[in-house]
Amino acid sequence: MRRLVWSELDEAGRVAALARPASRRDPALVDGVRAIVDKVRGGGWTALADEAMRIDGAMPQRVAVADIAARARRDLPPADLAAIELAAANIDRFHRAGLPNEVAVETMPGLVVRKVWRPIERVGLYVPGGRTPLFSTLLMLALPARAAGVGEIVAVTPPRPDGGLDPLVALAADLAGIEAVWTVGGAQAIAALAFGAGPIPRVDRICGPGNAWVAEAKTLVAGLPGGPAIDMPAGPSELMVIADAGADPRLVAADLLSQAEHDAAAQVMLVTHAPALADAVEAEVARQLAPLPRRDIAAASLAAARVLLVGGDDEAAAIANAYAPEHLSLAVAEPRALLARLANAGAIFAGRAAAETFGDYLAGSSHVLPTDGAARAWSGISAMSFMKSITVQEVTAEAARAAAGPAAALARLEGLEAHARAADLRAEAAA
Ligand SMILES: NC(=O)c1ccc[n+]([C@@H]2O[C@H](COP(=O)([O-])OP(=O)(O)OC[C@H]3O[C@@H](n4cnc5c(N)ncnc54)[C@H](O)[C@@H]3O)[C@@H](O)[C@H]2O)c1
Numbered sequence: 353m354r355r356l357v358w359s360e361l362d363e364a365g366r367v368a369a370l371a372r373p374a375s376r377r378d379p380a381l382v383d384g385v386r387a388i389v390d391k392v393r394g395g396g397w398t399a400l401a402d403e404a405m406r407i408d409g410a411m412p413q414r415v416a417v418a419d420i421a422a423r424a425r426r427d428l429p430p431a432d433l434a435a436i437e438l439a440a441a442n443i444d445r446f447h448r449a450g451l452p453n454e455v456a457v458e459t460m461p462g463l464v465v466r467k468v469w470r471p472i473e474r475v476g477l478y479v480p481g482g483r484t485p486l487f488s489t490l491l492m493l494a495l496p497a498r499a500a501g502v503g504e505i506v507a508v509t510p511p512r513p514d515g516g517l518d519p520l521v522a523l524a525a526d527l528a529g530i531e532a533v534w535t536v537g538g539a540q541a542i543a544a545l546a547f548g549a550g551p552i553p554r555v556d557r558i559c560g561p562g563n564a565w566v567a568e569a570k571t572l573v574a575g576l577p578g579g580p581a582i583d584m585p586a587g588p589s590e591l592m593v594i595a596d597a598g599a600d601p602r603l604v605a606a607d608l609l610s611q612a613e614h615d616a617a618a619q620v621m622l623v624t625h626a627p628a629l630a631d632a633v634e635a636e637v638a639r640q641l642a643p644l645p646r647r648d649i650a651a652a653s654l655a656a657a658r659v660l661l662v663g664g665d666d667e668a669a670a671i672a673n674a675y676a677p678e679h680l681s682l683a684v685a686e687p688r689a690l691l692a693r694l695a696n697a698g699a700i701f702a703g704r705a706a707a708e709t710f711g712d713y714l715a716g717s718s719h720v721l722p723t724d725g726a727a728r729a730w731s732g733i734s735a736m737s738f739m740k741s742i743t744v745q746e747v748t749a750e751a752a753r754a755a756a757g758p759a760a761a762l763a764r765l766e767g768l769e770a771h772a773r774a775a776d777l778r779a780e781a782a783a
């Protein structure tokens with residue numbers, strides 16, 4: 353981990369200290385994604401099958417989940433099944449509680465403006481699965497989508513090395529009421545969801561995280577004519593930990609490694625005013641890294657990790673707000689005081705007992721969160737990600753008479769005579 357003293361950095365040094373790993377937007381990757389998307393968009397199913405075979409060595413298949421899920425239920429140790437069911441129940445409860453309320457305001461006597469919410473008709477869910485199938489991500493997407501009342505869910509995930517569907521992804525899908533999952537991943541899956549490919553229908557919105565290929569493809573298709581909406585930029589994982597002198601270096605190191613193990617392009621940061629804590633965390637990271645099964649990935653990620661030494665809480669909060677991390681852990685004695693100063697993060701873990709891993713699996717909030725600084729303006733997945741609001745105007749004759757004059761005046765001030773007449777005629781019709 354590279355250690356930097358914040359007060360010694362000039363502006364350029366600070367920007368560099370908070371830069372995301374360059375590998376996330378490697379020009380070759382961007383060109384590669386564009387080529388895949390163009391090909392699938394133009395060539396439909398045949399092109400999709402070609403790309404899927406070339407990149408992942410398997411034909412996309414629609415796999416019905418019921419039988420695989422039933423087998424997984426039988427084979428899983430009961431405690432593991434109970435853990436999955438606990439996670440599903442917490443996620444479902446949290447997201448149902450967060451469903452938006454309708455609004456109705458009588459802005460003038462007899463003129464009521466309402467805001468009603470409707471689910472998006474058809475959504476695509478991307479469940480990452482290149483290195484390890486993230487069945488938890490399926491729950492984090494599908495349960496909020498179900499709570500929102502989405503009509504049709506098209507779920508995709510990369511194939512296993514044998515071309516099949518991971519049993520735990522099938523089980524998670526079954527728990528969330530999804531009948532089938534397509535075994536296709538990467539930029540080619542995003543292109544298929546965006547524009548349709550044979551039996552894979554185009555969707556209105558694509559939600560879900562992924563590696564740099566997936567994240568780049570989502571941003572690209574959202575900007576193309578006729579492309580779908582997307583949830584947010586959600587690429588390789590990030591964690592910033594703000595720790596005080598009393599933080600437990602073992603816990604801080606464990607949390608940093610938990611996100612570093614996701615991807616060589618994941619990024620972790622430690623922000624502290626205590627050099628002795630920084631020393632202890634670095635020693636712990638080295639000690640805990642060695643026995644990890646994914647130590648090579650975590651070690652590659654640690655190359656872009658930073659330790660930032662700061663003067664105190666004000667500087668730490670300013671750095672967090674500038675970096676806008678996907679995950680922000682507050683390993684401090686008084687997290688509430690710090691929380692009040694924080695504005696930009698996908699999810700915050702407040703206090704020493706709060707664990708990013710709890711958020712990844714079972715606290716109830718979705719772990720699908722904005723990365724790459726997008727938390728400055730975007731939120732993580734919730735039921736609202738799968739809904740849109742529509743405003744409705746209801747007007748009595750009396751209100752029409754009262755509103756017509758001012759509305760016509762405003763229209764004439766803008767030089768829009770047809771608008772003004774539409775208002776005047778309402779007043780006449782209501783007379
Ligand atoms: N931001 C979030 O909310 C969030 C949540 C969960 C996971 N994640 C991230 O999701 C990612 C999961 O990554 P993953 O790789 O395991 O799975 P993935 O499903 O995102 O990507 C795997 C696919 O990428 C494509 N791909 C990989 N290398 C390629 C290449 N050289 N050329 C063309 N295509 C290529 C392949 O089609 C492969 O199937 C990690 O970066 C993790 O940090 C983020």
Ligand SMILES: N[C@H](CO)Cc1c[nH]c[nH+]1
Pocket residue numbers: 486488489588589590611614678712719720721
């Ligand atoms: N930390 C990831 C989001 O960046 C989500 C995840 C899934 N499984 C484990 N972790």
Ligand SMILES: [Zn+2]
Pocket residue numbers: 589610611614712
């Ligand atoms: Zn994680």
